[in-house]
Amino acid sequence: MGRAPCCEKMGLKKGPWTLEEDHILINYINTNGHGNWRALPKQAGLLRCGKSCRLRWTNYLRPDIKRGNFTREEEDTIIKLHEMLGNRWSAIAAMLPGRTDNEIKNVWHTHLKKRLPQYQHNHDRKRNLKQKEQDLVNVSHVKNQNTAYRPLSPPQCSSSDISTLTTSDNLDHNSTTDVSVNKSPPENVPSLDDGFWSEVLSADNSYYGTSNFPAIIADQQFLQFPLSSLVTGELENATSSLSSCEGMDFWYDLYTRAGESAEFDVDNARS
Template identity: 60%
Template sequence: MGRAPCCEKMGLKRGPWTPEEDQILINYINTYGHANWRALPKLAGLLRCGKSCRLRWINYLRPDIKRGNFTREEEDTIISLHEMLGNRWSAIAARLSGRTDNEIKNVWHTHLKKRLPQNYQQSHHTKKRSKKQPPKLDADASKSNQDAKLEQQDPVNIHGSNSEDMMMPLSPPHCSSDMSSSLTTSDNNSNVNIINNNHDMSLNVNDYDIDTPENNLALDEDFWSEVLSSDNSGVTSGFPTLDYDQFQPMSPLVTEEGVLIDCSSSTCDDGMDFWCNVYSRAEEFTQLLEL
């Protein structure tokens, strides 16, 4: 049996909402909430489908919506988040209070995309959403669906990614644009070359238990001390920017969850896994330093 249409087309209004309809929807949701969007329009006396009501509320009528133009700071944040998350507008919106995914998507397509170089636009998430998930690699074959869902929402904190993500540089969501640290890999795939506050330094990740299964990617605090404090003044305020364009790790890694990452994959997907973990640990470590 085929799927039922999301709403009856006959007799239901479409197009722009009138102020009267808005008021009805606001009044209803303020009184009864929106437990069931499908039933809501009938109960509220609106000639709209549930989806339309939901969209109108989420994107326009919600009391916590921030209206008006995006600030430069917000725009920079969106660009930064887009580098990291791709076209996951809802995930980006979740990090920008008061802004909706639709609004962010619009501002991206109308303003922000133009500010970026051509090669960024070509390499970042221009593909349509695929109908099927890309085949899982051996490395994350054991990942549960729940993890996959979480990963989609917040890939920074969960290892794993798809091949699209691999192509983008990773930078933290709350980095300022003048961040002075960067983190890249060197040719031998085991050295991490850190450029922090204009000081170059290299770390051999093998010195820090990164590929020892029993240590579960236990990068110790010495590693992060070096990553984050290469300005010789103790601690830097910025996160490293992770650039793994050329990153193809060769050593096997085991994540904190005990999932084996096959670093020899030529797809580089697991390089992203690696950096997700690296970044996650950097974040944890910096939070510790801030305490």
């Protein structure tokens, strides 16, 4: 892995756990409990760091862990909770007995987010882009490499864009801004990464910015609810407002439409 090892230099083992190590850990905890994770490996006779032991126990060896595939109900619950809580995997795991935060995080990234339209769209875009890149590479080969290929670069939200989007002092939090959702966004829109969506509603109910997103929602006229409801952590209000404006599609629409033009403004949003 890319990061500096913390255990190896202390002579501690890393990597997959063996059956023998599992047995040692289980036996030790069953007998003595796990009062101090840092001291546990030494006392148990394991060449592992405490952190590794804790992770192995909580994510895999704990007797109350439910193994096996997630049920449809569990998956739906995760999707709903993620919409409300963001990437608070431990909080989501607390609602699903027998499931660990790591497991839920994995199943989210590998299965569930692909079911959601906004991720599906992004996923498809990435695939299409990759295909286009390959096609262009092929074409450039045919043309004896006379044409240098440059990947498509998404339009950026510059600081001037931000000023365009944030010059509103007359905020009307009670008015409803009806933004129709563009189901076919323009071709040249910014690509969205996972961080974008997770930060729309951040983990601790407050709003965290992304590089582009703040410029788009900073103008509270775009919202059916005041941005301050996110900032001050009124999750319930925020999520109910989100659902009333078609959830993530609403955000995605704002994002894509802002991305396509620096001239994007409130009037455009209302059109």
